Amino acid sequence: MDPDAALELVKHGITLLLLDVPQYTLVGIDTQMFAVGPAFKGIKMIPPGVHFVFYSSSSRDGKEFSPIIGFFIDAGPSEVIVRKWDQQEERLVKVSEEEEVRYVQAVRSLEFDRQLGPYTLSQDGDWKRLSNYITKSTIERLEPIGGEITVTTEPVMKNTPKTTMEKSLDEQLKTIKFSTTVDKSERKGCYYxxxxxxxxxxxxxxxxxxxxxxxxxxxxxxxxxxxxxxxxDSLLGELQFAFIAFW
Structure with a gap:
């Protein structure tokens, strides 16, 4: 890509700044996934609009992974979204307003540019076809409190037929030791x-x-x-939201 064209995409696209994410963590956006390396600080050149960001923390050797956590964003041109890894809870969290202002300025000054992976624009068409009915209001209506979506907080359907894959997932979830102990009464799933x-x-x-x-x-x-x-359109938006959240 021409350097000038690439710079324009960097300046006008969304930037997802992800700080202190441990090596081997899987981080994805839409239909794309990255295995975090030592220099990874996020993703740049993301087209404005609705996107789904997701990640899975890893064991130290990168062989075992926790259930995926994801969240939807709806961002405009040149917007910078900042998240920082919480080592104790093993998840991405928001930073303080003061920190956010500082990091946003650093991103716009291209201080993190070499540590940001580019969004694969050739896959944007596929993503648009999967999410074209999802709007900001769809996200606000359906997302859980706090915005984080994960299978571990969704209600279990009892007395219903299950596929072999669903049974396998149930068994896997029973054996997983979660880093953060959350009371079941506090867990909130999507508002479908x-x-x-x-x-x-x-x-x-x-x-x-x-x-x-x-x-x-x-x-x-x-x-x-x-x-x-x-x-x-609202119905189709909810169907797309549900499909993307747990595909």
Missing amino acids: TSIPRVIKRKGIQGEELTSLNLDKTQLLESLLMKDYGGSE
């Missing part, structure tokens, strides 16, 4: 729209009730009006 598994209506029974449970068209239309104000 509740969808009834079985339709029950007064005055309807037999063949008609069976038909309603087999063909969920009426249920979909009802949810669309009640929970999404008739907006199909």
Whole structure:
């Protein structure tokens, strides 16, 4: 890429500054993933808009990894997002406002430029197709308190059929020792729209009730009006959000 064009992308793109992330940690954004090396300080040249940032902490030898933690961002041109690794909790946290101002200025002065990996722009089209219905309001409506999304805080569905992969995940989560002890009552998952598994209506029974449970068209239309104000885009945004959060 032409140096002048690259500089323009650096200046006008989003910068994700990730400080003190341990080596071997997996860090990703959208459809891209990086294995952290000793000089890694984040990602630059990110196109403005909605993105999903995720990471997984590693053991010292880089052979074992914790469950992925992720969060959505919706940032504008030239915006700098700063996170710092908390060694005790093994997760990325926000810095103080004073620190943030200092780091943002350093990024805009290109002090971290050599330590920032470039966003692979050729993959941006794939990401846009996966996330084109997700908006800022979608994120604000669905994200957990604090914004962090991880499978360990999502409610467990009981008495429902599970695939082999889901059963394997359940067993894995039972054996994982989390770095931070969190009371189950404090854990908050995403605020997804509740969808009834079985339709029950007064005055309807037999063949008609069976038909309603087999063909969920009426249920979909009802949810669309009640929970999404008739907006199909809002429904599609939630579906994309859920798919990306746990793909």
